[in-house]
Amino acid sequence: MSEKLLEIDNLRVIYKTDEGVVQALNGLSFHMDKGETLGLVGETGAGKTTTALSILKLLPDKIGLIEDGSIKFNDFDIVTGSEQNMRKLRGDKISMIFQDPMTSLNPIIKIGDQIAEVLELHRADMTKSEIEARVDEILTTVGLPTSRKDEYPHQFSGGMRQRVVIAMALTCEPQLLLADEPTTALDVTIQAQVLELMKKLKENLNTSMLLITHDLGVVADICDRVAIMYAGTVVEMGTIEDIFEASNHHPYTIGLFGSIPDLENDAERLNPIKGLMPDPMNLPTGCYFHDRCQECMEICTIQEPDNHIVDEKTNHMIKCHLFDRTKHSDDLEGKMHEPAFN
Amino acid sequence: MSQPLIEIRDLKKYFDTSQGPLHAVDNINLSINKGQTLGVVGESGCGKSTLGRAILRLVEPTSGEILYKGENIVDYDVNKMRNTRRDLQMIFQDPYSSLNPRMTVGETIAEPLKVNGFKGSREELSQKIEETMETVGLSNRLINSYPHELDGGRRQRIGLARAIILEPEFIVCDEPVSALDVSIQAQILNLLMDLQDQKDFSYLFITHDLSVVKHISDEIVVMYIGQCIERANAKQLFANPLHPYSIALLHAILAPNLRNRGKPKKVLRGEVTSPINPIPGCRFAPRCAHASERCLNRDIELKEVEPGHWVACTLFE
Numbered sequence: 001m002s003e004k005l006l007e008i009d010n011l012r013v014i015y016k017t018d019e020g021v022v023q024a025l026n027g028l029s030f031h032m033d034k035g036e037t038l039g040l041v042g043e044t045g046a047g048k049t050t051t052a053l054s055i056l057k058l059l060p061d062k063i064g065l066i067e068d069g070s071i072k073f074n075d076f077d078i079v080t081g082s083e084q085n086m087r088k089l090r091g092d093k094i095s096m097i098f099q100d101p102m103t104s105l106n107p108i109i110k111i112g113d114q115i116a117e118v119l120e121l122h123r124a125d126m127t128k129s130e131i132e133a134r135v136d137e138i139l140t141t142v143g144l145p146t147s148r149k150d151e152y153p154h155q156f157s158g159g160m161r162q163r164v165v166i167a168m169a170l171t172c173e174p175q176l177l178l179a180d181e182p183t184t185a186l187d188v189t190i191q192a193q194v195l196e197l198m199k200k201l202k203e204n205l206n207t208s209m210l211l212i213t214h215d216l217g218v219v220a221d222i223c224d225r226v227a228i229m230y231a232g233t234v235v236e237m238g239t240i241e242d243i244f245e246a247s248n249h250h251p252y253t254i255g256l257f258g259s260i261p262d263l264e265n266d267a268e269r270l271n272p273i274k275g276l277m278p279d280p281m282n283l284p285t286g287c288y289f290h291d292r293c294q295e296c297m298e299i300c301t302i303q304e305p306d307n308h309i310v311d312e313k314t315n316h317m318i319k320c321h322l323f324d325r326t327k328h329s330d331d332l333e334g335k336m337h338e339p340a341f342n
Numbered sequence: 343m344s345q346p347l348i349e350i351r352d353l354k355k356y357f358d359t360s361q362g363p364l365h366a367v368d369n370i371n372l373s374i375n376k377g378q379t380l381g382v383v384g385e386s387g388c389g390k391s392t393l394g395r396a397i398l399r400l401v402e403p404t405s406g407e408i409l410y411k412g413e414n415i416v417d418y419d420v421n422k423m424r425n426t427r428r429d430l431q432m433i434f435q436d437p438y439s440s441l442n443p444r445m446t447v448g449e450t451i452a453e454p455l456k457v458n459g460f461k462g463s464r465e466e467l468s469q470k471i472e473e474t475m476e477t478v479g480l481s482n483r484l485i486n487s488y489p490h491e492l493d494g495g496r497r498q499r500i501g502l503a504r505a506i507i508l509e510p511e512f513i514v515c516d517e518p519v520s521a522l523d524v525s526i527q528a529q530i531l532n533l534l535m536d537l538q539d540q541k542d543f544s545y546l547f548i549t550h551d552l553s554v555v556k557h558i559s560d561e562i563v564v565m566y567i568g569q570c571i572e573r574a575n576a577k578q579l580f581a582n583p584l585h586p587y588s589i590a591l592l593h594a595i596l597a598p599n600l601r602n603r604g605k606p607k608k609v610l611r612g613e614v615t616s617p618i619n620p621i622p623g624c625r626f627a628p629r630c631a632h633a634s635e636r637c638l639n640r641d642i643e644l645k646e647v648e649p650g651h652w653v654a655c656t657l658f659e
Binding site for chain 1: 385386493494495523524525526527528529531532535550552553554556557580590591593594595596597598599600602603607609610611613614
């Protein structure tokens, strides 16, 4: 039995803005095991980044509020934990790679010093020369020449800056790495380099990784399990095989896959999801996806669906009324979807 | 053979920098037929956007010819060029910064008509705007909205409406979908293809996303540091890429399926070298596994290796 590292249960986060209350996370639940890579997939506004910021408790002060639910990291309760304890956690046990390597480094501090800062804060017992040795070591690990540690961020290209950010995140060998779209800002050939690097480092350090992305190709390459997010909830979750190869899916997942041009099939037209993401200030009743869903039934407009396990072995979960066995067990077979991909 | 709608011969655009000339576009030749889409792919900084802008003379080419229906528009004076631009339009990458925040949707879409001396009455003008909005799938109730009230997909539809209201022949699409979410991206791609079927537009489609370019293009040009290194029919290029850089690019695509999971990947080493004052020779050679002395010190010409498939690489000389 694998050990649970992170457990999020029924998390609700709101942002109080001048225009109204944004419901960013609406009952989000998932867990991560040690050494596992979980892909968190969804479109803009699905609440992916809010999830990461909640785990680090870095939601904007007095605006972003955790209303309900719990986040447990090992045995530590993040929601009720003190700021002092959180500070010890951040950068040491949990660290984050931000999306944009151009803006997540301090432009007026040498990159070597920026990496050393993490160690100065979390490893008070290390001497100056030990810290320096560790900085050299981590730079070599991420494939940067140590001779460049006295240079400033603007002297590096995008791919190299992202390596610096990764080096900073990994210096303390964290147990959990939150990677928020780590390769989105990079070109494809550089993306391939960075992904290979992250895979290798993760294996060596046995770090768990929460990979936030909208790119299903990246997910297929690197993740062990996948959670598909829509309007602040997980609508489908399972192993990588459940999501990419099983035949049962949430209609939103099917729509996501239908929106990507397939390199192997020459489909004339794409099958996108009609309509737009719902307004998080004014979420629809029932299932949040119902007004865009091709399979919408009456119950979907009234009642929020439960999480249904469609495969006991892998814990493949789909939050959709279509998979509610208690309601229409007779015609369940008929309601099952055609295999959507392959 | 019919005359291509757009033909570009030896187009160059160098930018002066303090360190020397930056070769943004270097000796590009291409042609686009009526109703066809030419895809331009390459990584950031390879000159694809500059190419698109130079074709419309939004940046003045350093040298070369741009033939539109057989006439060289580089020689046109300001007035003639202004008239010709009615037929040559552009859709920009970022739907957030390419719209004037102080103009309503209706005003934005009407602007090209007004600039080009629309002669009709007020009713005809608003009818034309409404028609165009309908064509691009924008609801008429948005006519008095401002861009900040709308999401990225709708804003990109405004950009598209503005480009097609003059019924152009040719549209440069500069990464029109890369700022959008996948589900919205698919809606816009479908719309672009439907409009091409209805109105016989020709597109120059600039993108870094290879799966998108294959989906929409008839022919594809692969650029690397200002040069065209391979040019082929879309199917040919994906079935049989020849240039080592094209092969590396195609390998770097991560398909949304598990077939290649866990398999070792050929990862291209190094990064794009500087486009400022490049030395003669293959510009990809520093990153290329097949590089030899033959690749250095001289420019490598594009060579037709099979009908319609051109490649600039010493492996095929």
